[in-house]
Amino acid sequence: MKNKRLSLIMAAVVVLLLIPFIAMQFTNEVDWDVFDFLIMGILLTGTGLLCELVLRNVKTLTGRVLVCGAILIGLFLVWAELAVGIFGSPYAGS
Known part of the structure; x- marks a missing residue:
């Protein structure tokens, strides 16, 4: 079960990275x-x-949801900062 979940994580990363790669071919x-x-x-x-x-x-379950939720919020904040610079840091993408 643990290795299967790890494989799913890696597959999800590849699929998510394919979205912008494919979009670049059309626009x-x-x-x-x-x-x-x-x-x-x-x-x-x-x-x-x-x-x-x-x-x-x-x-x-509560602990898992809270900690994973905090991790996901962190991902989204970093992603938004790198993409459009919502915080105005020197790493901002805009």
Whole structure:
């Protein structure tokens, strides 16, 4: 079961990264380079592995939901900052 879940995480990362890759073939609106794919791959893989770690170590359902929810919120905040700079940091994409 544990290895199956890890395989699903890695497959989900690949599928999610295929979305902008395929979109780039049809429109100029999506303009990612290798660095963008690398950073997003790291973010998605790290998030998936952190959630897997939580699922293995946190025993209560409430704890799992809260910690995984916090991890996902962190992912979305970092993603939004890198994409459009909602916080105005030097790493902002805009």
